Amino acid sequence: MNFDLTEYPPIVQQIAGYGVQGYDLAMGWLLSPAAWSQFAILVGAYLFAVLIARRLRPALKTLIDPQDKQNMFTAPRLFMMQFLPLILPLLAYALTGIGEQVVRTIFDTGAVIAFGKRVFLFLAVRAFVRDILKDPFLQLLGRFMMLPIAALYTFGLLDVVTLQLSETVVGVGNIRFSLISVARGLIAGSLLFWLGQWSNSQTSALIEKQEMRPSIRQLLIKTVEFMIFGFAFLVLMNIMGINLGALAVLGGAIGVGLGFGLQKIASNFISGVILLVEGQATVGDYVELDGGESGKIVKMTARAAILETFDGRWIVVPNEDFITTRVVNFSDQGSANRYEAPFSVSYDTDINLVPAIIEAAVSTHPEVLDLPYPPDCELRGFGDSGIDFAVEFWVNGLDDGPNKYTSDVLFLIWNALKDNGIEIPYPHRTIEIKGNKQMGLPE
Template identity: 80%
Template sequence: MDFGLSQYPPIVQQAADYGLQGYELALTWLLSPAAWSQFALLVVAYLLAVLIARRLRPALSRLIDPGDAQNMFAAPRRFVLRFLPLILPLLAYALTGIGEQVVRSMFDSGSVIAFGKRVFLFLAVRALVRDILTDPFLRTLGRVILLPIAALYALGLLDTVNTILTETIVGVGNIQFSLISIVRGVIAGAILFWLGQWSNTQTATIIAKQEAMRPSIRQLLLKTVEFTIFGVAFILLMNIMGINLGALAVLGGAIGVGLGFGLQKIASNFISGVILLVEGQATVGDYVELDGGEAGTIVKMMARAAILETYDGRWIVVPNEDFITTRVVNYSDSGSANRYEAPFSVSYDTDINKVPAIIEAAVAAHPEVLDLPYPPDCELRGFGDSGIDFAVEFWVNGIDDGPNKYTSDVLFLIWNALRDHNIEIPFPQRVVELKGGLPGTQSA
């Protein structure tokens, strides 16, 4: 059959050739008794699979379903339960395979039933993508990659497409690879890095539960596991794509030179972050104050910088190097207890010997003031212009800022205690001397 397509592009001619081959194959199947027997076997295999699946699936569902159980086997059983929709297409595929062996022994031909078997496998892949995969990324991967591959296999075109992709060579500089390597790399890369992200999440959950471990060590383990997982995934991806890692030596050298010159700050901050995580001098949850005036609670430690959250809700990004090269005051490193003091004054008419006991008893009544490491201590600080200066020192858990107003509460207690004992808090007083008398007096 000649359609006279010589004036059309080669791709059109090739498509027409495939169409003609399909037409001749369909015509052969329609006129062949062996083909009709294979069609009959396909129908019988599918109907038998339907009957078996109707009885098998409910029984398996009752056997596997853990119900409301929460034991260690419940989650795996629920996972297996999700694969029950594959029973019908896989049974049809298996029964068709048995029928294919029978047909080939009888007619020495089984192309029709082989095509039907591939169609049943495509239906199994379709059920997997549609009914079983719940992760959005995996479902998208199944629709974009797995289903087209299964469709090409069902149509018998997978080997042809694979040959075309293998023979098409592309390159960048001295590195050359085939299109099939790119396709393999995209598929393998997507799967590997999804597995890496999933593994990293599971590992982070396990490490976060180790409360006996120091927070800095937990952070270091998290970063180490993350770099290890994605490093291994990258190496596997390069091997799957067939790229020789030795060809990346020049690129690695260029990156090393870049780190030595343009990226030295980034490298310094990265190394400083590792030192911080190992030594644990500052970690997540600590309240710190730097030489530059930055102060706040560390809410996140990253490879390059740490994030401080101030009490007014602002986030400050501080490079890790600043924690190593400058002076850092850590209010939480040796524990959460901190000492504060509240200054006050009394008038010169006061019996100052009674003041310490009164104030210490009043401040000790505050529920957040600690007896350890030291109870409240009222000290005489000096004799001022308007009154006698005292200060009470007290220890509390936490920082006197944000949600905590320890000094304010203590000053209220001091005020009430002095008022209850009729002790006067002086106000500034000045003596003004007018030399020469008042102007009105002289005229009088």
Template identity: 80%
Template sequence: MELDLSDQPEIVQQAYGYAVQAYELALSWLLSPAAWSQFALLVAAYLLAVLITRRLRPALARVIDPGDKENILTAPRRFVLQFLPLLLPLLAYVLTGVGEGIVRSIFDSGSVIAFGKRVFLFMAARALVRDIITDPFLKLLGRYALMPIMALYALGLLEVVNTLLSETVVGVGNIRFSLITVVRGIIFGSLLFWLGQWSNTQTSALIEKNQELRPSIRQLSIKVVEFLIFGVAFILLMNIMGINLSALAILGGAIGVGLGFGLQKIASNFISGVILLLEGQATVGDFVSLDGGEEGTIVKMTARAVILETFDGRWIVVPNEDFIITRVVNYSDSGSANRYEAPFSVSYDTDINLVPDIIEKAVAQHPEVLDDPYPPDCELRGFGDSGIDFAVEFWVNGLDDGPNKYTSDVLFLIWNALKDADIEIPYPQRVVEIKGGLPQSSP
């Protein structure tokens, strides 16, 4: 029975036409001996694949599984092992292909066989998404992109949908593009940039393991590889979407104007970051202090800024430009030692000629205090109001007042050494003179 849909939208008429074609195809299959024989072949191929898989899969798992052994083939064997769920649908596909030639030679028809092979490929894609892929993003992409595409392919509608999307053109301003371009861009763009992120992570880990390179060179290499990977991904995506790269020249000009005005600070910080990585005067792990008062350990260097971590756990984001145009003190460059001093005072009753030797010997006992470049040096600094002022200078590898408390430890050593030598540490003293004498009390 045919329906009159002339007053309906074109898409409804097309859907009705496809439904009629599917009905006529199914009816022809149900009434055709050739179709029934092909259905029988598909069922036989699938059942045979099930029997073979039940015996073959455990044997393959025992052969491929490396167990606890660690060698050069361990990682490849574990990678191959995870694809065993594909054995059943692919084996059914192969067995169906073997019998397809026989059926076509007898009945000169193989449409049902072709449909069955597409169904087996759909089953393989389903097993891939459900049992093999573990990455959350790839599983999401497989569920909402690969599975619908394979379902359309199994039903023989992929070309129809592709043509429909190609003919549907949308426009934004003066730009016009087809829906298939949008779909292709979303799918391949997501896949390319995930692959770029994965490649960047693996490459960064490989570069970080190379301790022969300076930290600054490692950071620069990581950034260069990152830009190259995502640059190539962007160019591939433009080609996949069919966008002429020469059309990006106008966009590049607009970006250039933007950099000259609103984005000049971003461009300045980016270029400053490249200079920092090339010179290597400050790198991750260094403790630095800037003229603006910011100080801390560099924990990360990005394209725009350097992140410092203070001793109290706070993070400070400092633009790269500040490291170029202001004075920076690096306390950790090349692992050099740092000098600190601990001030103290002794009483005026003390023989000050004995103090330097006592203090220098006491401070030298600290396990972190160095003899090179200079041993501890006790110096007379002045004569104060309450006592004689001294200070001991000492060198250590590391920074004080963070995880290390060098000055505190040295002051403890000074206190104990002075106590053992019976040298008094004075209290604040003042001499008060009352002119005219004390007032006389009345009787």
């Protein structure tokens, strides 16, 4: 086949050249007895692989399938069972490799059977991406990275494409790099950082199960996270061929930036580490700062702590504020808090009876504690309309949100006073009108 393509662009001539080579190769295979024998070996290898897989796969499934779901070997066995779909293409690939050795010994050629072996390898990669990869990110990477690379390898174009990408150099300013380094970086970076994320989640789950202070647990989790992703970054730089010595200059520049423009960020980061080590305020504590911010700490990051108020709002407080200002910690991981409920009684009341009545009533509340102190009713003063009292009581938790301790105690006080005939006063005012003649009123 000869075509005059001198008038066409070079890319068209190159594609046409590959087409002619493929046509000549196909015709050579169709007219060659050695090629037909290789086709026969391919078909035989595939049928033999199907026969073996039909018998081997059920046996392996019975052997690997865990009967006891609570066994320590359950997870590894379930992991191994995922690879059963690869048995058929890998068996065909192995049997074809044996046939290739025989054909090359007899005919001193094996192009056809080598192509068939690569096809079986492509089918194995396809089954791996379709049936084994469950993670959405890995499936995406398999469809758009692994399958195209396997297809190029199957048709013998992988070396050609790799060479073309290696010779294509692009530049950004004074930095120049080849497209193959970009592709290698994308693939390696995706795998490394996915593996880092998976390792970080597994390590965090393991640390969460350990018995230690919550602050130390959070510090360990953050430390492991920085170590994993730092190691992944260094490995990626090495894979892409970037000189790690150049990072020293970058690190120096970052250090200068931290010293001048990023002082607050560095201060908040160090303050966060101090908070995690000391444990004076950690996740789950209800705190109140000098600036008026108050809420439950729901998350602590490298820069700030996030407080959630009882009305559902989130307040982001820099870590530095916990170190440089006064912080009131109401929770301290579940310690008791004292509250008081004020009330008044009439001046006609025998006030000597009130403390015992109120303390007994408040003690009936299921959340009121006897330790460190039982309910204590105290006389506070003599008001305009009545005698002022207040009862102090201790509870575990905060008197807000889902808890209504003061409200419950006031109900108990009301009912106890009513049951004992004690009057709760309300303001009285006496108005005296003088000077009726001056106002034109009748006497």
